[in-house]
Amino acid sequence: MEIIIAKNSGLCYGVKRALNIARETRQKKTGNVYTLGDLIHNPQVIADLKQQGIQSVTDLDEFDQGWVIIRSHGVSPDIYRRLQKKNIKIVDATCPIVKKIQRLVEMLAKEKKEIIIVGNREHPEIQGLIGYSQGKGIIVENEDRVRQLPRKKKRAVLAQSTQDLYLFEKIVAALIEKTEELKVFNTICHSTQTRQKATSELASCVDTLFIVGGKNSSNTNKLFQISKRILPNTHFIESANQINHEMLKGSKKIGLSGGASTPPEAIQEAVDKIKTSFKHPFQREKIIQCQR
Numbered sequence: 001m002e003i004i005i006a007k008n009s010g011l012c013y014g015v016k017r018a019l020n021i022a023r024e025t026r027q028k029k030t031g032n033v034y035t036l037g038d039l040i041h042n043p044q045v046i047a048d049l050k051q052q053g054i055q056s057v058t059d060l061d062e063f064d065q066g067w068v069i070i071r072s073h074g075v076s077p078d079i080y081r082r083l084q085k086k087n088i089k090i091v092d093a094t095c096p097i098v099k100k101i102q103r104l105v106e107m108l109a110k111e112k113k114e115i116i117i118v119g120n121r122e123h124p125e126i127q128g129l130i131g132y133s134q135g136k137g138i139i140v141e142n143e144d145r146v147r148q149l150p151r152k153k154k155r156a157v158l159a160q161s162t163q164d165l166y167l168f169e170k171i172v173a174a175l176i177e178k179t180e181e182l183k184v185f186n187t188i189c190h191s192t193q194t195r196q197k198a199t200s201e202l203a204s205c206v207d208t209l210f211i212v213g214g215k216n217s218s219n220t221n222k223l224f225q226i227s228k229r230i231l232p233n234t235h236f237i238e239s240a241n242q243i244n245h246e247m248l249k250g251s252k253k254i255g256l257s258g259g260a261s262t263p264p265e266a267i268q269e270a271v272d273k274i275k276t277s278f279k280h281p282f283q284r285e286k287i288i289q290c291q292r
């Protein structure tokens with residue numbers, strides 16, 4: 001039996017950075033420290049943060065003093081304004097890559113271009129980006145939505161930083177048919193692209209693949225879809241205890257991959273569970289390696 005972990009699995013730069021900023025803020029500042037939404041889609045990490053005195057809140061009315069950390073997804077200008085009005089101290093942990101996309105949307109809005117933003121309507125990054133578009137942004141989740149759009153002379157298109165590259169390409173192709181002059185900005189972040197590529201490569205060379213991460217994590221869901229397209233025997237698990245014998249039956253090569261908010265411990269726990277699920281001691285000893 002061989003267990004292979006996809007390259008770039010687990011926490012991305014932006015999420016790690018936001019976690020460090022939150023912990024540092026808690027150490028250095030007095031008063032309550034909040035995060036606007038969960039910093040990471042992992043209940044265990046959120047519980048640990050709570051224990052350290054960092055509380056996750058979703059509604060601005062839930063607090064009226066202290067420090068609030070903006071998570072890596074970023075927020076719309078309206079949220080900054082509302083926080084400033086309430087006199088709340090802001091610690092901005094928006095990922096610098098997301099900040100760059102926000103600036104791009106802002107610039108395109110000034111050029112009075114229609115901006116197609118490819119992503120999930122409910123995702124916080126998209127809700128933030130649309131706020132920078134000054135009414136020029138249109139959220140597109142799939143090709144069907146493109147078919148409903150009218151023909152236009154000029155448009156720009158960009159993507160949520162964790163978008164599935166394959167879907168983005170398909171949407172761009174559909175937009176070309178509807179637009180005379182289309183400006184394409186591939187804003188899918190490098191770490192996401194590497195993770196997606198590594199996961200699809202791994203899916204083509206293993207018998208079973210586990211995607212580890214929160215079901216509410218958009219990028220982990222995309223990894224699942226990418227792997228499932230190639231390998232039907234792909235399982236989306238939130239924790240190691242969801243792995244059972246049936247899933248591993250007949251598998252000699254098992255792959256693991258995790259999204260941008262999957263902590264390394266969650267992947268390690270899955271590896272341990274797979275190892276102990278094989279009763280024969282020899283099988284338990286076999287190689288664990290990381291993909292090159």
Ligand code: SF4
Pocket residue numbers: 012013014015072073095096097098161162189190191192260
């Ligand atoms: S996925 Fe990329 S853009 Fe998004 S937070 Fe992580 S590093 Fe930043």
